[in-house]
Amino acid sequence: MIKRLFQRFVGQPDMPDVAPDSPFIAVGDIHGRADLLARFLDTTPPHPIVCVGDYVDRGDSSAEVLRMLRARPDITCLSGNHEVMLLAFLKNPTGEGPRWLHNGGLQTLASFGIASVSQISGAEALMRARDQLYEAMGPDLIAWINGLPAYWQSGNVAVVHAGADPVRKLADQQIDTLHWGHPNFMKTPRVDGIWVVHGHTIVDAPSATQGRIAIDTGAYATGRLTTALVAPGRTTFTEIT
Structure with missing residues (x-):
């Protein structure tokens, strides 16, 4: 089942609106759920796709997930x-x-x-x-x-796996930080106006706040794979079950 959760306009007093160069879809942590990935791809998404990493482990079909993604050079896959x-x-x-x-x-x-x-x-x-x-x-x-690259950027929106040091430019991040996170990522808003789409940390529901767009809803355990359509001025979350 494909379910649109909600559409959120993300302008905030201390952050500019999200402004990618063009709309794209970010996909949360897949963790071996080839069934959910296939269901999402079967919808023929109309925009470029960027996956945040963590394709393997925990779910039962890691091998299939890797082979599906490798067969799709049109999908940007980041490392987790x-x-x-x-x-x-x-x-x-x-x-x-x-x-x-x-x-x-x-x-x-x-x-x-x-x-x-x-x-x-x-x-x-x-x-x-x-x-x-x-x-x-x-x-x-x-x-x-x-x-696999560690991050991808379009306009003022970057996609990483786990998070980023809020006081470093994206190009100056330690690769371990992008893969494993940073202790201040969830505490300190960025000052450069860059929104960071990320997975790694499981959330009950996706959110877009304070420069962070969280989309890991624990697909391997919950059966809910979340995607985010990021377009100028808005983020739309969709749940695949």
């Missing part, structure tokens, strides 16, 4: 912290594996047909799982994930 953890596992399975598996990596492995590992597996099992994952994904898909 869960893509960072997956890549770290491929490079250092014994050092990075336990954290990734604890945060949903087990579901990603299962989506690629790998089930011979757990959160308490030893080094040998983790190395074996890494080798199996590399073979299942293939170098082209891994290279695609490696090449």
Whole structure:
């Protein structure tokens, strides 16, 4: 089901109206919900699409989500912290594996047909799982994930995964901040007039306030994938269930 939640005009005393160069649609954290992603794409969205990252982990169909997105070069896909953890596992399975598996990596492995590992597996099992994952994904898909940008901008609207340091220009952000967030992001309004669309932090309902547009409604757990149509002067949220 596709449900428009509400249309919000976002002019505020301390922020300019949102003013992208042209309308676009931002998609919240997908986390393995290929069914919701397919439902959204089946609507033939009329504007460019930008995904905020976190395509893998927690949901059951991470492999399918990655393959769907990689097959759509017209969609701008950003990297999230869960893509960072997956890549770290491929490079250092014994050092990075336990954290990734604890945060949903087990579901990603299962989506690629790998089930011979757990959160308490030893080094040998983790190395074996890494080798199996590399073979299942293939170098082209891994290279695609490696090449995902950390942010995208149109006019005075930027899209990132987790957040941004409110006192740094977008071009000067630390990449870890864009992937994992910043302690002052939710506390301190930006002073440069840039609106930041983000996921990463699950919210009960999407919102556009104080220069932040939050669209992660926890699709893997709630069954609600949120998108935001960002156009000059307004943001329209839509829920895919």
